[in-house]
Amino acid sequence: MTLMTIANTGRNIWRETQASYAFVERNFNLMKRYWGWEAVWLAYSIASALSITYIGAGMEQISGASVDTNYLVLYLLIGTLLWRYLSIVFDAISEMIAWERWEGTVEYTFMAPVSRVTHMIGQTIFSLVWGLFFTGVIFLVVALFFDLNLEEANLLGGAAVLIASSVSFVGFGIMAAVLPLLFPERGAQMTNVVQAILLLISGVYYPITVLPRWMQVIARGSPATYALEAMRAAMLTNAAWAELLPDLALLMAMGLVTIPAGAWIFSRAERYAKRTGRLKRTG
Numbered sequence: 001m002t003l004m005t006i007a008n009t010g011r012n013i014w015r016e017t018q019a020s021y022a023f024v025e026r027n028f029n030l031m032k033r034y035w036g037w038e039a040v041w042l043a044y045s046i047a048s049a050l051s052i053t054y055i056g057a058g059m060e061q062i063s064g065a066s067v068d069t070n071y072l073v074l075y076l077l078i079g080t081l082l083w084r085y086l087s088i089v090f091d092a093i094s095e096m097i098a099w100e101r102w103e104g105t106v107e108y109t110f111m112a113p114v115s116r117v118t119h120m121i122g123q124t125i126f127s128l129v130w131g132l133f134f135t136g137v138i139f140l141v142v143a144l145f146f147d148l149n150l151e152e153a154n155l156l157g158g159a160a161v162l163i164a165s166s167v168s169f170v171g172f173g174i175m176a177a178v179l180p181l182l183f184p185e186r187g188a189q190m191t192n193v194v195q196a197i198l199l200l201i202s203g204v205y206y207p208i209t210v211l212p213r214w215m216q217v218i219a220r221g222s223p224a225t226y227a228l229e230a231m232r233a234a235m236l237t238n239a240a241w242a243e244l245l246p247d248l249a250l251l252m253a254m255g256l257v258t259i260p261a262g263a264w265i266f267s268r269a270e271r272y273a274k275r276t277g278r279l280k281r282t283g
Contacts, residue, residue, distance in 0.1 A: 019114045023122025024129075027092075030099070031130070042134065046141050049080045052205065053142060073146055074236060079204040082231050085135040085162070086169050086224055090195060092127030093120070093173030098180040098188040116270065117263060124170050150235065157234035157244050164251035165227030171258025172198075172223065178262075178269045184278055198222050203229070223254045 031038055056072035096119070100106035109119065142148075176194050180187030201208070201215055202224035208216050219225045230247035233239035272278075 020122035027126040088131035089127045094176035094191040154234040161230045167255030168223035174262030
């Protein structure tokens with residue numbers, strides 16, 4: 001490889017990196033523009049998280065039996081926070097075409113001399129950063145209402161689970177992004193249906209063993225199932241790395257399969273959408 005080739009490769013990588021950052025910056029500017037909506041959504045999310053954790057705090061009075069309410073509060077809180085984070089990542093990626101339509105920039109974005117992979121990388125980075133910030137604020141507020149004891153938790157293990165689950169959900173988000181691309185009128189709503197199904201089957205607020213057998217089988221195809229099980233093991237029972245590794249490996253494997261598969265499916269759908277005039281159509 002000649003020095004000229006190396007230099008050209010370096011320039012191309014730098015250009016694509018700048019383009020990815022441009023999408024990150026653009027999305028944060030959108031958050032600033034619609035800060036009122038984000039504030040409302042944050043307030044709703046905080047109220048929802050508190051409502052769910054207070055179910056755990058009140059379970060002893062509801063059931064009339066002796067219950068470890070502290071454990072139950074943490075169980076529900078972990079499910080609530082992890083699901084909130086994963087749903088933000090999923091939403092930001094799956095609705096990236098819907099965002100372009102709402103802003104009226106879909107044609108400009110798809111005509112720009114930027115690869116779709118670069119676009120997706122920028123959207124993914126934004127989703128991860130925004131998801132962590134949003135969820136972190138919810139956790140801090142909830143911590144003011146409850147005496148949360150995490151001294152025995154495997155915090156590093158929990159962080160590893162968060163990273164692995166992020167990778168797996170990125171792939172699912174890219175696959176779901178095909179829906180708004182192909183179905184301009186109802187595609188965004190269809191991604192909400194996918195998210196609702198994942199919420200139902202993944203054991204966010206309960207172990208999947210309480211589900212019917214056929215739903216338990218489906219639940220094993222959701223990355224959120226393994227993320228929640230591993231996170232609760234790390235944070236509630238101080239699970240060792242050896243116990244977490246199977247779930248971590250499975251989550252990473254899901255991401256390594258679904259991300260390239262999603263990118264390939266999206267590229268095929270993009271060509272079809274351009275050929276049939278679905279990019280700009282909104283109704």
